[in-house]
Amino acid sequence: MNKSLLLSCALSLGLLSCSEQSSTFDSNSLDSTALAAITADSYKAHIAQLASDEFLGRKPFTKGDTLTVNYIEQQFKALGLEPGNGDSYFQEVPMVEITSKPIVPSLTFEGSKGSSKFNNLDDFVIGTRKLKENVQIENTELVFAGFGIVAPEYDWNDYEGLDVKGKTVVVMVSDPGRYDKNLFKADTMTYYGRWRYKFEEAGRQGATGILIIHETGAASYGWDVVRSGWSGPQLELTTNNQDELPEFEGWVSLETAQKLFTLGGLDSKLMEEAKKPGFKARPMNIKTQIELKNTFRHSKSNNVIAQIKGTKRPDETIIYTAHWDHLGVGEAVNGDSIYNGAIDNAAGVAALFELGKAFKAAKHQPERTIVFIALTAEEEGLLGSSYYANNPVFPLNKTVANLNMDAFNPLGATKDVSIVGIGQTEIEDYVERSAAKFGRTVAGEKNPTSGGFYRSDHFNFVKKGVPGLFMGSGSELLSTDTDAIEKRKAALANRYHKPQDELDDNWDFEGILADIRLFFDIGYTMSQEKTFPQFKAKSEFRELGEKRLSK
Numbered sequence: 001m002n003k004s005l006l007l008s009c010a011l012s013l014g015l016l017s018c019s020e021q022s023s024t025f026d027s028n029s030l031d032s033t034a035l036a037a038i039t040a041d042s043y044k045a046h047i048a049q050l051a052s053d054e055f056l057g058r059k060p061f062t063k064g065d066t067l068t069v070n071y072i073e074q075q076f077k078a079l080g081l082e083p084g085n086g087d088s089y090f091q092e093v094p095m096v097e098i099t100s101k102p103i104v105p106s107l108t109f110e111g112s113k114g115s116s117k118f119n120n121l122d123d124f125v126i127g128t129r130k131l132k133e134n135v136q137i138e139n140t141e142l143v144f145a146g147f148g149i150v151a152p153e154y155d156w157n158d159y160e161g162l163d164v165k166g167k168t169v170v171v172m173v174s175d176p177g178r179y180d181k182n183l184f185k186a187d188t189m190t191y192y193g194r195w196r197y198k199f200e201e202a203g204r205q206g207a208t209g210i211l212i213i214h215e216t217g218a219a220s221y222g223w224d225v226v227r228s229g230w231s232g233p234q235l236e237l238t239t240n241n242q243d244e245l246p247e248f249e250g251w252v253s254l255e256t257a258q259k260l261f262t263l264g265g266l267d268s269k270l271m272e273e274a275k276k277p278g279f280k281a282r283p284m285n286i287k288t289q290i291e292l293k294n295t296f297r298h299s300k301s302n303n304v305i306a307q308i309k310g311t312k313r314p315d316e317t318i319i320y321t322a323h324w325d326h327l328g329v330g331e332a333v334n335g336d337s338i339y340n341g342a343i344d345n346a347a348g349v350a351a352l353f354e355l356g357k358a359f360k361a362a363k364h365q366p367e368r369t370i371v372f373i374a375l376t377a378e379e380e381g382l383l384g385s386s387y388y389a390n391n392p393v394f395p396l397n398k399t400v401a402n403l404n405m406d407a408f409n410p411l412g413a414t415k416d417v418s419i420v421g422i423g424q425t426e427i428e429d430y431v432e433r434s435a436a437k438f439g440r441t442v443a444g445e446k447n448p449t450s451g452g453f454y455r456s457d458h459f460n461f462v463k464k465g466v467p468g469l470f471m472g473s474g475s476e477l478l479s480t481d482t483d484a485i486e487k488r489k490a491a492l493a494n495r496y497h498k499p500q501d502e503l504d505d506n507w508d509f510e511g512i513l514a515d516i517r518l519f520f521d522i523g524y525t526m527s528q529e530k531t532f533p534q535f536k537a538k539s540e541f542r543e544l545g546e547k548r549l550s551k
Contacts (some may be wrong), residue, residue, distance in 0.1 A: 142287070
């Protein structure tokens with residue numbers, strides 16, 4: 001050992017030897033070498049490529065699918081990450097694309113006060129997940145079933161005493177807690193408030209069809225999102241249970257619903273009554289006829305998986321996820337029909353690459369295996385993560401946590417960091433520890449009524465008992481240039497699920513890079529430990545987590 005190196009070791013660690021320096025992990029410090037590997041230039045370049053028009057909006061089963069998964073595989077290889085599924089980077093996800101169209105462009109509703117026609121897309125959207133060439137329902141009665149929720153733990157059952165076989169239920173978005181803080185989880189939406197749950201429950205109840213009443217505040221997105229998201233080809237896992245699906249599923253606008261109440265001789269204030277305990281479902285005194293023509297295309301998309309094997313406990317895994325898909329080419333908005341999905345979620349996929357670089361550069365390599373998964377078909381109902389959770393490549397009882405990245409905020413650096421669904425898991429303790437190293441604080445999401453905890457891929461891990469983290473930038477911007485902030489906010493507003501979700505000069509990357517560095521330190525710290533974070537005592541998933549670890 002030369003004198004300069006000896007002196008360096010002595011100055012760095014005092015009594016500790018140089019060999020101990022290279023092998024000792026300090027959970028209270030940051031790995032500056034690893035963090036320096038996360039750079040703006042490479043991050044921007046990946047987003048620019050993934051969100052380019054060339055990738056056609058990255059919709060599964062399209063040319064954009066092939067381009068995207070091949071690009072992700074190439075980047076994983078270039079980073080020196082090992083294949084995550086045996087000798088392959090791919091996990092095939094079998095799906096069917098269902099294009100479902102009303103035979104006539106309008107629906108006629110016959111009520112006790114007359115009849116009315118409503119137009120497809122403008123007033124309603126309907127489709128089916130049934131693998132039938134034609135869905136023909138000559139006569140179905142509409143029943144208003146409140147929120148369409150059966151939740152014994154909250155003493156709530158909108159279907160109590162109700163036989164909906166052959167009937168169509170009309171239900172509201174969200175859950176009762178949005179309107180009464182003494183109900184459910186107050187203003188934090190539960191899974192019962194999600195459209196996916198409402199479709200599932202209607203099927204379990206034997207309903208022929210279901211129509212969800214859209215309301216922008218309760219849904220947290222406008223009718224334009226419903227129109228673009230449900231009007232084109234829809235994907236579904238081929239492994240679903242066809243017997244539990246309604247014949248058709250759809251949405252009606254709030255204005256359409258109010259007209260339907262009037263058409264049936266009912267007061268639309270009935271929706272206010274449905275927000276209170278003890279509400280009983282009511283027939284709407286309306287009938288309609290449904291005719292759908294369906295075409296199918298069976299194919300496979302792919303989750304793309306890579307790994308860095310742990311040095312001491314390689315069978316224990318920490319899984320980083322980000323969905324690679326978006327909406328593809330759809331209805332034109334201001335002449336642009338490519339839904340590029342830069343924020344949602346090229347930003348998350350590009351972060352997987354930056355994290356891969358950071359872990360490879362870390363002075364003390366992870367003792368647990370780090371897995372990176374770019375998931376397919378999140379926009380279609382979290383399908384890629386659902387398939388993985390039911391067909392895990394890495395055993396779920398050895399999966400320490402899922403750290404999910406979806407839609408980073410390009411407004412700029414923030415003092416705080418936001419945990420979606422705060423209060424659910426002990427991963428939050430790691431977030432607080434890591435955030436403190438960067439001088440940041442931790443807060444809950446700004447709009448808990450949107451049900452964000454149930455709206456991204458981590459939730460399918462959670463449903464299997466694996467603690468999941470969905471985290472993003474906070475709201476306390478560090479910049480004091482209020483004019484610049486307001487201009488940026490205005491420029492970036494209203495991009496969700498629109499062709500305008502593109503990479504441009506309005507993005508400020510400092511906050512995103514800070515969040516990626518935080519994601520790294522959280523997983524890096526976990527990778528050196530032997531403990532498994534659990535769900536917190538008040539989480540509805542606590543029992544699932546305990547059962548998973550006991551297997």
